[in-house]
Amino acid sequence: MRQIFVIATKDLRLHLRNSTLLLFGIVLPLGLAVLFSTVLDDPGGGFQARYVVADEDRGPAANAFVTDVLGALTAESTFDVQRVAAATEATRMVDRGAVDAAFIVPAGFSADIAAGRTATLRVLGDVDSPIAAYVAREIAQSYATEVRGGRLAVAVTVAGGGRVDDPAGFAARVQALPPPLTVSAGSTADHELASRTFYPAGMAVFFLFFVAMLSVSTILAERTTGTMPRLLAAPVRRPTILVGKLLGGVGIGLVAMSVLMVSSTLLIGARWGPPLGVAALVTALVLAATGLMALVATAARTTEQATGWMSTLAVLMGMFGGTFAPLARVEGLAVLSYATPHRWFLQGLTDLAGGDLRAVVVPVVVLLGLAAATFSLTLLRIGKLVRP
Amino acid sequence: MAEVVLRCEGLRKAYGTVVAIDDLGIEITEGETYGLLGPNGAGKTTAISMIVGILARDAGSVTIDGQPHDVHRTATKRLIGYVPQELALYPDLTGRENLHFFGRLHGLSGRELRRRGDEVLDVVGLSDRAGQRVRTYSGGMSRRLHIGVGLLNRPRLLVLDEPTVGVDPQSRNAILDNVRQLAGQGMAVLYTTHYMEEAERLCDRVGIIDSGRLRAEGTRRDLVTMLDREDEVELLADGDLAAAAQALAELAEVSAVDVREAGLRLLVAEAGPNLPQILATTGRAGVTVRSVQVREPNLESVFLHLTGKALRD
């Protein structure tokens, strides 16, 4: 056990001194993520919502809604919120299809809330933009739950359609919703991550497989650098050597992922979700990536062949797993994408953005299963990697 | 009677149809340095790989300090220090980090590890470069560190596979001195080389290996005697050379005497112990000896005799 850590720490130290590995593990993914998220504003023209708000009340409660709730939304590139002076103007914009939905705060809104009377916040949705309208409704409803002191009703009208008023349905949804200010594109709508999170995540998982490839190829490199005979002659069992080296690879994978997540949060405002869920997801992913690459390496006859196969697989899985385009865009390949750890990781992150930790259970189990299977098979084929 | 540290019997290894080692048996006792001398491809590395437990053998047995040893035995591996033929270091670790890593694998830790590491650095003369990455070392420095790693665990059996290849004569002498010193401390040393001079200088006993088989084994003297060839003594001398030649020819140990232009050439069964008598005899004949040169038949000639090949290509 101790020797596993001796080998893993040695490898981790060497990985941290390996500039190729750091280039692939950190510099490239971070650089590309920053580039993509600035140049291509939203991944593949995904979900976008244009809203307008008419504040005819101008009281404190109205102001809280307009500034805190809608203001926070505009920080997300997914949302665009304009202000207009009058309800009539807002209504006209929805009718023309210039915006997806309008929020109308009627005069007397703040006073009603303050007095404990029922106040009404109106949401007017464009029938041609059902999703954006739905999101608008949820946003208003979330705010309604926050205003606990007063009683607030949300009246929803769909322009061109009938009145959609379903208090029971709302109540159920409201229970499931996170606190109002965490409303984001990821938690509702069509399950996509905002670009500032999607690109770092996609690049991180894509390049993680190259990190795994490079760390696994150091097992083969121990032979070319002549150190393998010395490891074999030391009083260490062969599985210990293999597990130690794989663990070193897992270590550098975790380091690379952590650095990427922290720096993309700081540089481009990526939001990864609840730390516990993200940690579980990332650990499972790194284990799976390392195991998969190691198993591929056991099938190769030479180091060159092994790196060739590993890099091809990393590129193919990255493409099919949806690391370049959001998952919702790869309709035809959706089934194929489930064969890649990439897809499971991104899926997990997307579901996690809704704030529910339970969302990662399935992706984590799938990834850990893949890791367990590939590690076991690699150990069974240990003679292909750890040999004189 | 010194204890036997390494005993191997009937070792055999074939790669496909190539039999790399066939029926190899070696015994090395405490404090003894055993040289395995053979040309490229003779099977030296293959033999050593089976002995240290890197390579599974097809047949035969190995014991270290009387305990059975094979690829899976970690207890006996603790007793072995191994210096592979190829440089086996991590270029991106410093000298000290390399030593500490391999030391930890051998079960050293804490203060003991640091102390052994420093001792070894001192022995191989790298204390002042210990904090630098091995990538920055010269070839000879790397070689020295490479050998140092094999000494870390104070092995009972030190196995060195051609440790002086690619090393300048100065470093080479230092390495040979180190090995001799270690053997002096009671280690058993197994040393392979294709340098005849090294084997002659360093080893108590030599095994001559060719095409996977041990052709002959013994002290240098044993091997040379087996060759049944005499030492050649050349005297540079002035005076009545003919008279001296006649007197020398009567000595039992001298089998032939030639008078040359500036001296005499003798064939003697064993030059060393007979030299005083030879010099006394020439002196009595009124001949002044200016210089003496003794040429003993060497392992090179033994090798040539045994295999019909030169040691080096």
Ligand SMILES: Nc1ncnc2c1ncn2[C@@H]1O[C@H](COP(=O)(O)OP(=O)(O)OP(=O)(O)O)[C@@H](O)[C@H]1O
């Ligand atoms: N892995 C291998 N596969 C096939 N043949 C091998 C292998 N290793 C060694 N051999 C063969 O076994 C024979 C002995 O090789 P070995 O390396 O033991 O020789 P050596 O005496 O150490 O030579 P050198 O002085 O060049 O190091 C050679 O014919 C070599 O080609």
Ligand SMILES: [Mg+2]
């Ligand atoms: Mg060799």
